[in-house]
Amino acid sequence: DAGITQSPRYKITETGRQVTLMCHQTWSHSYMFWYRQDLGHGLRLIYYSAAADITDKGEVPDGYVVSRSKTENFPLTLESATRSQTSVYFCASSDQVSGSHNEQFFGPGTRLTVL
Amino acid sequence: AQSVAQPEDQVNVAEGNPLTVKCTYSVSGNPYLFWYVQYPNRGLQFLLKYITGDNLVKGSYGFEAEFNKSQTSFHLKKPSALVSDSALYFCAVRDSRGSTLGRLYFGRGTQLTVWP
Numbered sequence: 001d002a003g004i005t006q007s008p009r010y011k012i013t014e015t016g017r018q019v020t021l022m023c024h025q026t027w028s029h030s031y032m033f034w035y036r037q038d039l040g041h042g043l044r045l046i047y048y049s050a051a052a053d054i055t056d057k058g059e060v061p062d063g064y065v066v067s068r069s070k071t072e073n074f075p076l077t078l079e080s081a082t083r084s085q086t087s088v089y090f091c092a093s094s095d096q097v098s099g100s101h102n103e104q105f106f107g108p109g110t111r112l113t114v115l
Numbered sequence: 116a117q118s119v120a121q122p123e124d125q126v127n128v129a130e131g132n133p134l135t136v137k138c139t140y141s142v143s144g145n146p147y148l149f150w151y152v153q154y155p156n157r158g159l160q161f162l163l164k165y166i167t168g169d170n171l172v173k174g175s176y177g178f179e180a181e182f183n184k185s186q187t188s189f190h191l192k193k194p195s196a197l198v199s200d201s202a203l204y205f206c207a208v209r210d211s212r213g214s215t216l217g218r219l220y221f222g223r224g225t226q227l228t229v230w231p
Contacts, residue, residue, distance in 0.1 A: 031217045033218075042205065042221045042222055043159075045218060048217070048218060050217065058218070090159065094217060103149060103161040106158035108157060
């Protein structure tokens with residue numbers, strides 16, 4: 001049982017390039033999330049998705065695009081990378097059954113450096 | 116608006132001593148509260164949650180948390196700290212509003228160091 005995986009684990013890119021970070025979960029969880037972790041800020045939500053083809057903005061969505069054509073995948077694209085997007089990115093998923101309050105499960109993270 | 120505050124960036128404690136990592140929250144409606152732990156170069160791992168019921172919640176690795184509604188706090192505790200407990204701890208609150216159900220709002224994290 002692979003759980004939730006992210007790829008690549010490490011990425012170095014240049015300013016202006018497009019970058020896609022992949023997230024895949026094997027649990028068929030309905031909810032998926034993208035966070036970025038920066039020193040002094042904790043985790044900030046970028047985008048989230050309640051189901052396939054349903055996405056919504058979080059706290060810091062500017063410069064990012066997401067899609068969710070399949071339940072198990074939730075890629076995050078930086079359309080034109082900037083140095084301020086250097087960060088560690090975490091994907092998470094959650095099984096949101098009506099009336100429940102289940103925890104989120106996190107992937108191992110992608111460390112992205114924009115030069 | 117939902118928010119969480121972790122007033123201490125760092126907590127240092129000797130092995131064998133009790134530890135407390137503090138968290139206060141602000142929510143509209145009922146609070147659903149979570150604690151996560153992050154070890155170096157790893158993702159976050161769920162420790163415990165408070166949804167309703169008993170104010171003392173027990174979780175993984177011997178951790179527990181006390182919900183205090185009047186003080187809007189959800190402090191993480193452990194009776195006897197281990198060196199292996201050294202990690203970054205995050206408190207989070209759940210948004211209970213229907214339109215954004217499922218979102219978590221995280222604190223900035225508290226670095227716990229347990230020395231031998």
